[in-house]
Amino acid sequence: MSRAGAPLAGIAIVLALALAAVLAPHLPLGSPTDISKDLALHAPAVGEPFGRDDLGRSLLSRVIHAYRVSLGVAVTSALLAALIGGPLGVIAGYAEGWFDQLIMRPLDILMAFPAVLLAIALMSVFGTGAVLLSIALAVVYTPVMARVTRAAVLATKVEVYVDGARALGATVPRLLASHIVPNAATPMLVQISVLMAISVLIEAALSFLGVGVRPPTPSLGLMLADGRGFMLQAPWMVIFPGLGIMLAVLGFNLVADGLRDWFDPQAGVGASRRG
């Protein structure tokens, strides 16, 4: 793929999936939850390309409806983390000194746990559901956003043009708003796309484990958990939801890679990818 082609493909994938998810109830898909025992475990066919599950539900309809949760959690958690972590990072990076320590040291504690483990621990306290999962993931991501923003602010504020603006009498809010924050925006956008990709993976994993979204809400992870019992009779029950996860993650990763190349053509890969 050409240099501009990959990010464009990423944007196209993300937009197409988001559009399908938003419009899902109005698309001619059939219900994702109606049970019809006579259709149980029907193989993929022309009218039903993904086949049907053990309760006769259309897998295509379920996958598309599941994107509502998947993308909803991804967008909510990443934006929440940016809204909380971003300002914290700007303050920490601009102030430095003890104020910086006061903000960053507690966030280091959150960063010290593996992301999936912290998310599971939070969900064990919060309970299950898409909203709670979004909040839990936002907590996990906030320190990442704060770190990325802080690093960008630290790098920008020593630039000559910032010194120049300061010498010309620009106030601190003006310096931040017109010089420092705009320069921190690109790494933040890259990180937001990476976090959205990771969110889709973690939502699926946690729902698969039974600590994410609750049934009967269609979720890609829950569908994989259901499908495990029918792997030999109906492999399509585990194949298509997994491909669905992969497509969404690929889309966000392509967007992130494209933004990163655009931001820094020299670098190959770089944004923090928490395991």
Added chain:
Amino acid sequence: MATSSPWLYAARRLALAVPLLLGMSVLVFGLMRLVPGDPAVVILGYKATPDGVRALREAWHLDEPLPRQYLRWIGGLARGDFGLDFRQNEPIGQMIRDRLPVTIELTLLATAGTVLIGIPLGLAGGARRRGVADRATSALGLIGVSIPDFWLGIMLILGLSLFAGLLPSGGFVPLVESPRENLLHLLLPALTLAISRAAVLGRLSRAAVLDVAQRGFVQFARAKGLGEGAILFRHILPNAAIPIVTILGLQVGYMLGGAIVVEMLFTLPGVGHMTLDAVLERNYPVVQSTVLAIGAMFMLVNLVTDILYGVIDPRVRGR
């Protein structure tokens, strides 16, 4: 502040780990106290009898003020006492020690796989920017990082064990019982973890190699007529090693503690499996201790990585 001695650097990093570890323990302790309702009633669930609740409150010292409870827990941990799991009436420390070898063995195998797949992938890609190999490995790497590891595991089970019947689809046999069976049972989960991590490692080592390859000393080595092989192994690899070692350290830490989904998928009795069981059973004393134990392992592996490359590269010590 440039600290010249690697030992001083290591000591400074270790000293910084102590407050971090304390902070982690406060976080986990506080989190478990946020569970709504009387923890004793929540833990016992429908089996809660007044006597049972009273016994549990006493055993877990729930009547004491929170700071006392915390100090009691942390004091026990310092002596290696993780407390008692009142469900199985087993010491939690012993439960963790029983399950740790499984997780460690899985991590070691998966790490070996990650290195064996990831590094050649990265070198093949990084050797010639925008060549055929580079494009192919970049695409493979991107697809690899986008595949959910547990779904990859499901596909491997489907293909290699259910259809082809080559490998067992789950379960665990201890190494001392039968080394052959042990390896056979760990092969699929290790491969599952390795493929996903290798994609990340491959992408990163490609970037690291490309970054070093355009530096002046590499161009100089080429100008003085050194062969490409010698340039790669004598000049590029040693300099590209730091980011590669860092990401590998992160991945080892992740696998020690975060391979929960893969342990569940393959029904391996590891620490991650134990943690998730405790979460699903609302067994909060066990959740509290395992989450901290795993978090501490993750942090320590990262710390060791940090110290290691501080020892390798004097420039890092100054930061």
